[in-house]
Amino acid sequence: MSSSPAEGTVTKLFEGIHGVPHAEIVVFTKDDEGPGAKGIVYNTLGLPLDFTDDQFRALDPEALATEFHGDAVWMNGPRRVLADSVSVELFDEGRVTSVDGIAMQTIADVHVPDLEAFLSSQRPPYTQLLVNRTTMWTFGKGREVNELISPDGHVFVMQSLSRAVDPNLDPDRLATLGARLSLPAGWEYRVRTLEEDLLVGARGDAHIVLDEFENNYQRED
Structure with missing residues (x-):
């Protein structure tokens, strides 16, 4: 298997996904120089639910790094989607890859400096990460959304919650999550009910922040 996506892409719309389990792995290859690395992101989003949280947790990142010819693998999840739908540009023409029996597709690449x-x-949580992907998340009118507001006024909308740190975290527990967060100075956690549909998109660079529970927020641009 190759850890580099082909140039071909295909755009798909996944609907009715709020609360749906998903997970991803990121296969990293170290830069030729320096401590950084490029990662290829494989994700279950929109595919049949052929895995459980326990099955994902049982994956061996070292074995996967060897299988995918990478230097390391980051296990991102298991997760629950918070948007109602998403339009996503899939790499490799939407080819489905088996990750130790779990079906995934290539949706993004990312570079980390260290x-x-x-x-x-x-x-460190609350550090912005640039992810190269094309997505449009839609949160429907009347949906309760969970947001981080940075000191410079940018709003980051939680697109999925993580069960990596708290295996019992569910959407209905997010209203009180703010009391559990150790927010840096100037940051705010906000819960609000939408009066109209909210679209959170990215074409190219998606600005992502993780909190200490590894919940995933995308900047609203």
Whole structure:
């Protein structure tokens, strides 16, 4: 298997996904020089649910790194989607890859400046990460959304929650998540009910922030 996506892409729309389980792996290849690395993102989004949280947690990242010819693999999840639908541009013409029996597709690539620091348990939350992907997340009118507001006023909308740190985290527990977060100075956690549909898109660079529970927020541009 190759860890580099082909040039061909295909755009698909996945609907009715709020609360749906999903997960992804990121296969990293170290830069020729320096501590950074490029990662290829494989994700279950929109595919049949042929896995459980426990099955995903049982994956061996070292074995996957060898299988996918990478230097390291980051296990991102298991997760639950919070948007109602998403339009996503898939790499490799939408080819489905088996990740130890779990069906995934290639949806993005990412570069991290320091691979060792990123994979460390001390990875700093609330640090912006640029992910190369084309997506449009839609949160429907009346939906409760969870947001981070940065000191410079940017709004980051939680697109999926993670069960990596708290295996019992569910959408209905997010309203009180703010009391559990150790927000840096100037950051705010906000929960609000939408009065109209909210579209959170990216074409190229998606600005992503993770909190300390590895919940995933995308900047609203």
